[in-house]
Amino acid sequence: MHSMKTILITGGAGFIGSHVVRLFVNKYPAYTIVNLDKLTYAGNLENLKDIEQLPNYIFEKADIVDAEAMRELFKKYHFDGVIHLAAESHVDRSILNPLEFIMTNVVGTVNLLNAAKEAWAENTDGKLFYHVSTDEVYGSLGETGFFTETTAYDPRSPYSASKASSDHFVRAYENTYGLPVVISNCSNNYGSYQFPEKLIPLFINNIKNNKPLPVYGKGDYTRDWLFVEDHAAAIDVIYHEGKHGETYNIGGFNEWQNIDLIHLLCKIMDRKLSRVEGTSAQLITYVKDRPGHDKRYAIDATKLNTELGWKPSLQFEEGLEKTVDWYLENEEWLQHVTSGEYLNYYKKQYDTV
Numbered sequence: 001m002h003s004m005k006t007i008l009i010t011g012g013a014g015f016i017g018s019h020v021v022r023l024f025v026n027k028y029p030a031y032t033i034v035n036l037d038k039l040t041y042a043g044n045l046e047n048l049k050d051i052e053q054l055p056n057y058i059f060e061k062a063d064i065v066d067a068e069a070m071r072e073l074f075k076k077y078h079f080d081g082v083i084h085l086a087a088e089s090h091v092d093r094s095i096l097n098p099l100e101f102i103m104t105n106v107v108g109t110v111n112l113l114n115a116a117k118e119a120w121a122e123n124t125d126g127k128l129f130y131h132v133s134t135d136e137v138y139g140s141l142g143e144t145g146f147f148t149e150t151t152a153y154d155p156r157s158p159y160s161a162s163k164a165s166s167d168h169f170v171r172a173y174e175n176t177y178g179l180p181v182v183i184s185n186c187s188n189n190y191g192s193y194q195f196p197e198k199l200i201p202l203f204i205n206n207i208k209n210n211k212p213l214p215v216y217g218k219g220d221y222t223r224d225w226l227f228v229e230d231h232a233a234a235i236d237v238i239y240h241e242g243k244h245g246e247t248y249n250i251g252g253f254n255e256w257q258n259i260d261l262i263h264l265l266c267k268i269m270d271r272k273l274s275r276v277e278g279t280s281a282q283l284i285t286y287v288k289d290r291p292g293h294d295k296r297y298a299i300d301a302t303k304l305n306t307e308l309g310w311k312p313s314l315q316f317e318e319g320l321e322k323t324v325d326w327y328l329e330n331e332e333w334l335q336h337v338t339s340g341e342y343l344n345y346y347k348k349q350y351d352t353v
């Protein structure tokens with residue numbers, strides 16, 4: 001039986017955050033889960049329709065860049081823990097507007113750290129600030145090797161530079177003020193409720209609508225893909241059993257070159273849409289590369305497996321199939337999120353496609 005706790009989850013209306021909120025609200029009825037989200041273009045309360053009526057769930061609309069609002073929230077709820085996911089998260093958007101990333105990802109994180117430090121000044125027993133980060137802070141790999149928890153930081157995009165900076169602040173608050181913290185760095189996630197500007201949902205949506213599939217460069221970049229519900233499960237384990245002050249890498253040892261993944265996706269979509277095999281792949285269009293595009297990410301998640309026993313639950317092909325089914329079955333969700341601001345972004349980013 002878990003004791004009563006009040007946990008702040010930031011960014012809970014986003015892709016990964018909504019899965020974490022759902023898991024915690026359902027699994028821990030004795031906890032009160034407060035979801036703080038600004039509801040930017042990426043935040044969508046429709047992601048949480050199935051749990052929003054539950055008595056242990058509360059939503060607070062707020063901006064983490066507003067320091068006073070963060071202090072007030074900590075006074076109002078007396079949080080025992082924070083799981084911090086709120087962020088600007090898309091590399092391409094960070095190239096268009098780096099300052100927004102510095103404000104949310106760096107200043108916003110420091111505001112939350114300050115609010116936690118003040119609220120927990122008397123006693124840090126049972127308290128924890130869990131910062132959710134990315135493998136992109138480690139930079140880019142060549143053909144071989146993996147990122148481990150001791151790999152030196154080498155961020156190369158405005159997004160990864162802002163996340164790296166926030167990680168440094170979290171560690172600095174532990175070292176300087178004794179704040180109890182834990183950090184995890186995860187590889188690329190895929191699954192339901194991902195905003196369709198990231199590779200997999202974007203391409204599912206475009207294939208469905210017979211629109212071009214804009215592959216950056218030669219498509220020979222490599223990413224390491226993890227099913228989002230496995231990430232949420234890892235966050236649960238690390239929150240409850242992780243050693244304070246430690247970092248855990250999260251990944252499924254599942255590397256794919258973009259073009260191979262895209263061909264697999266096209267094949268699944270042909271089958272689901274009853275198209276002749278090879279039809280969807282004809283939509284592949286090579287476009288101008290992303291500036292400073294990181295070549296390869298690959299996570300070594302041995303520490304998390306050996307110390308805390310976590311491992312992914314799904315093979316990639318199975319997860320991708322489930323993901324495709326979800327987007328095809330949730331047409332209305334897709335329509336709602338692909339209207340409005342998203343269309344302006346799409347035009348700017350893919351002007352020539």
Ligand code: NAD
Nearest residue numbers: 011013014015016038039040042043063064086087089189
């Ligand atoms: P997302 O963009 O889908 O969601 C981010 C959420 O944060 C949205 O709900 C948005 O409204 C909210 N938000 C943004 N700015 C805010 C602000 N100023 N105040 C309050 N809320 C704000 O992102 P995601 O893919 O779910 O990523 C969540 C976290 O996980 C991020 O910290 C990201 O760096 C990290 N991460 C993501 C991945 C991935 O593959 N998506 C991989 C590893 C780590």
Ligand code: TYD
Nearest residue numbers: 091188197198199200214215216221223258
């Ligand atoms: P993305 O989902 O943006 O994640 P990240 O850049 O954080 O890894 O992109 C995954 C990979 O797919 C990355 O190598 C860039 C590539 N990509 C394309 O080729 N075309 C696209 O339209 C997008 C969005 C991404």
